[in-house]
Structure formats: C-alpha cells, structure tokens
Amino acid sequence: MDIIDVRSLFTVAxxxxxxxxxxxxxxxxxxxxxxxxxxxPLAED
Known part of the structure; x- marks a missing residue:
C-alpha cells in the first residue's frame, strides 16, 4: 500500500x-x- 492508496482511502472516508x-x-x-x-437567540429571558 503506497501513499496514493492511503490518500484515496482518506478521501473516500x-x-x-x-x-x-x-x-x-x-x-x-x-x-x-x-x-x-x-x-x-430571539427568546426573551
């Protein structure tokens, strides 16, 4: 498994x-x- 496979798996994830x-x-x-x-944010206290 080279860096291209790792990058591809990371992109898919x-x-x-x-x-x-x-x-x-x-x-x-x-x-x-x-x-x-x-x-x-619009609610009054």
Whole structure:
C-alpha cells in the first residue's frame, strides 16, 4: 500500500463522513430540534 492508496482511502472516508453529516442535518426527525435552536437567540429571558 503506497501513499496514493492511503490518500484515496482518506478521501473516500471524508466523503462518507460529509454525506453522513448532510443526511443527519436534513433528516426530518431533527427538524423540531433545529427549529427550537434557531429561535434561541430571539427568546426573551
């Protein structure tokens, strides 16, 4: 295994992590939590 294989594996791993984060961020089950968090700066104490 040379450096090109390591770099290729690292690129694929980073792509998988990125896709996982995107799927998590756009999941419908998280929408309510994100809406609540978006309103926190506007909430009165």
């Amino acid at each position: 980073c792509l998988c992590v990125f896709v996982g984060i995107v799927v998590w961020a756009y999941a419908r089950s998280n929408k309510a939590q994100f809406e609540e968090a978006a309103q926190l």
